[in-house]
Amino acid sequence: MNKVPKETPHFICAVKDQFNFLSNCAFRLTETKGSTVRFESSTVYIIFSYQWYTYEIDMEIGKTGDHNGYSFSEVVNAIKPDYKYSCGKIASKRESIDAILTEYAHFIQDHGKSLISGDSRTFDVLEGKRSESLRKSERWLGADSLRKKAERSWQQKNYVEVQKLYKTIKYDLTETEQKRLKYASRKIQIKDQPRDITE
Numbered sequence: 001m002n003k004v005p006k007e008t009p010h011f012i013c014a015v016k017d018q019f020n021f022l023s024n025c026a027f028r029l030t031e032t033k034g035s036t037v038r039f040e041s042s043t044v045y046i047i048f049s050y051q052w053y054t055y056e057i058d059m060e061i062g063k064t065g066d067h068n069g070y071s072f073s074e075v076v077n078a079i080k081p082d083y084k085y086s087c088g089k090i091a092s093k094r095e096s097i098d099a100i101l102t103e104y105a106h107f108i109q110d111h112g113k114s115l116i117s118g119d120s121r122t123f124d125v126l127e128g129k130r131s132e133s134l135r136k137s138e139r140w141l142g143a144d145s146l147r148k149k150a151e152r153s154w155q156q157k158n159y160v161e162v163q164k165l166y167k168t169i170k171y172d173l174t175e176t177e178q179k180r181l182k183y184a185s186r187k188i189q190i191k192d193q194p195r196d197i198t199e
Contacts, residue, residue, distance in 0.1 A: 003052040004035040010094050011050045011057070011101075012037055018098075018105040022046070025116055040064055043118030048101075055092045057100050061115060063123060070126050072104060078129040079122070080111050143169040150177070159184035 005011070015037045016029065022039050027046070031038040035050040047060040047069070062069030076083050091097040108115070114122040146165050153161035162184040166177055173181065 005050055005052045005055055005092070007092070007094055007097060008035045008050060008052075011035060011048075011091075011097050014094075014097055014101050015048045018101045019046075019048075019108075021105070021109060022116070027116070041116070041118070044116055045069070046116070048104075050091075050097075054090065056089050057091050057097065058089060059104055063118065070130070072107075074126060074130060075112065075115065076107070078126045079115065080107075083107070083111075139172065143172050147177070150180075154180055154184075159187040163188060 012032055012035075019039065022041075025041065027039045027041045027044075029037070030040045030045075035052065037048045039046045041064065043064055045062055045064050048057070049060070050057050059072040059075075060069040061072075061075060070078075076085075085103070087096070087100045087103045089100065091100050146169055150162055150165040153159075153165065162180060166173060166181040166184070170181070
């Protein structure tokens with residue numbers, strides 16, 4: 001048996017109430033299962049979920065027939081990245097549930113009209129932001145391995161290797177790593193300077 005938060009009945013009612021405006025946008029309620037509520041139009045679906053183990057509320061939106069949906073945080077990042085949340089995502093009490101769902105509803109009404117209408121350009125922006133985020137994650141994963149090698153080289157005072165490794169990820173260096181790169185470069189420069197030999 002799937003577990004659901006004790007406030008799930010209130011959550012389901014609150015979703016239906018706060019997102020009643022979707023019916024005016026050709027959406028219909030298609031599923032209420034456990035702690036999940038789903039709305040669909042001919043082009044877009046929206047799913048609201050309430051996790052029993054974290055009490056986290058989230059919203060997923062995507063093209064109908066496509067399982068590659070976007071979370072509320074992805075939507076905010078793509079549509080209005082400077083948006084300031086007034087609520088979190090964790091709700092163990094009815095008041096918190098209402099506050100979070102109210103914020104979601106207001107955001108969609110104020111900023112997400114093109115999204116719920118299925119506008120292709122808006123979904124292209126969402127996909128572009130996701131791809132960019134994935135590229136950054138992959139770059140950081142690769143950089144993490146290089147950072148560990150650079151750290152070992154730093155401890156061994158192998159400044160040539162430190163310089164080479166840090167230059168590979170020079171656009172992602174922390175402040176400390178930037179200082180180490182400058183220090184290593186100076187050390188190499190001093191070492192390579194010709195010595196003044198007088199006879």
